[in-house]
Amino acid sequence: MILTAAHHASAAGNEAPTGGIAGWATDMMDSLGAPGAGLAIALENLFPPLPSEVILPLAGFAASQGKFGVVEALLWTTAGSVIGALALYAIGALLGRERTVAIAARLPLVKASDIQRTEEWFARHGTKAVFFGRMIPIFRSMISVPAGVERMRLPVFLALTTAGSLIWNAAFILIGHALGARWHQVTDLVGLYSKGVIAVVVLAVLAFVALRIRRARKGEHRSAR
Structure with missing residues (x-):
C-alpha cells in the first residue's frame, strides 16, 4: 500500500493520480464509472x-468530483466485494474437505490434529x-475459502459478507469523499494497520514453526533413548 511521490503530488491537486495501482x-x-x-x-x-x-478512498474522491454518486460507489463496491x-x-x-486435508497432510510440520482443531474452531x-474478517487485510479475502470448504450455508455467508x-x-x-484531493491520507494511515496485521501473521507463523521443530526434536531425542 505504498503510493509513489507522483501519486501524492497529483493527489495534492484536483487531478486524479496516474500510474501504479491508484492510476489503474x-x-x-x-472508463466504467461506479461499476x-x-x-x-x-x-x-x-x-x-x-x-x-x-481503491475505496479513490472511489470516494471520484464521487466528490461528481463522476458518480456516493450511494452508487457504495452499492457497486459492495457488490464487487460479494462477487x-x-x-x-x-x-x-x-x-x-477431503482434498484440503490431503493437501494439508503433505505440508511439513502440519498434522491431522491441526486440521481438526481448525474445523472445530470454524464451527464455533x-x-x-x-x-x-471482511475488515482485516489479507483475511478479508482468504476467509471465504474455509467458509466454502466447510460449506457454510450460502445465505448466511452472503449476509455476513455483505454486512x-x-x-x-x-x-x-465516505472518508475519501470528505477528504477529496487529500484521499491518500487515509491510505497512508491504514497502510500502517495493514503492516501491523502482516507482522502479527508472520510472527504467528514463525512461532508455530519453531514450536513444531522443537517438539519434533524432543520426539527424536526420546526415541533415540
Missing part, C-alpha cells in the same frame, strides 16, 4: 495485493470470522 483504479472508474470501482474491488478480493485501502468473495467460496467448496466462530463489506467500504468511501 482511476482509469477503471473513468469500474466495483470491478476493481472484485479483483481485489481475488488478488489481495490489490489494496482496497487505495469476489463468492468466487473464493466456490473454490473452497470445489476443493472440499465461523460466523464471526466471516463478518469481522461486513458494507461497513468496511462505507468507511473508506
Whole structure:
C-alpha cells in the first residue's frame, strides 16, 4: 500500500493520480464509472495485493468530483466485494474437505490434529470470522475459502459478507469523499494497520514453526533413548 511521490503530488491537486495501482483504479472508474470501482474491488478480493485501502478512498474522491454518486460507489463496491468473495467460496467448496486435508497432510510440520482443531474452531466462530474478517487485510479475502470448504450455508455467508463489506467500504468511501484531493491520507494511515496485521501473521507463523521443530526434536531425542 505504498503510493509513489507522483501519486501524492497529483493527489495534492484536483487531478486524479496516474500510474501504479491508484492510476489503474482511476482509469477503471473513468472508463466504467461506479461499476469500474466495483470491478476493481472484485479483483481485489481475488488478488489481495490489490489494496482496497487505495481503491475505496479513490472511489470516494471520484464521487466528490461528481463522476458518480456516493450511494452508487457504495452499492457497486459492495457488490464487487460479494462477487469476489463468492468466487473464493466456490473454490473452497470445489476443493472440499477431503482434498484440503490431503493437501494439508503433505505440508511439513502440519498434522491431522491441526486440521481438526481448525474445523472445530470454524464451527464455533465461523460466523464471526466471516463478518469481522471482511475488515482485516489479507483475511478479508482468504476467509471465504474455509467458509466454502466447510460449506457454510450460502445465505448466511452472503449476509455476513455483505454486512461486513458494507461497513468496511462505507468507511473508506465516505472518508475519501470528505477528504477529496487529500484521499491518500487515509491510505497512508491504514497502510500502517495493514503492516501491523502482516507482522502479527508472520510472527504467528514463525512461532508455530519453531514450536513444531522443537517438539519434533524432543520426539527424536526420546526415541533415540
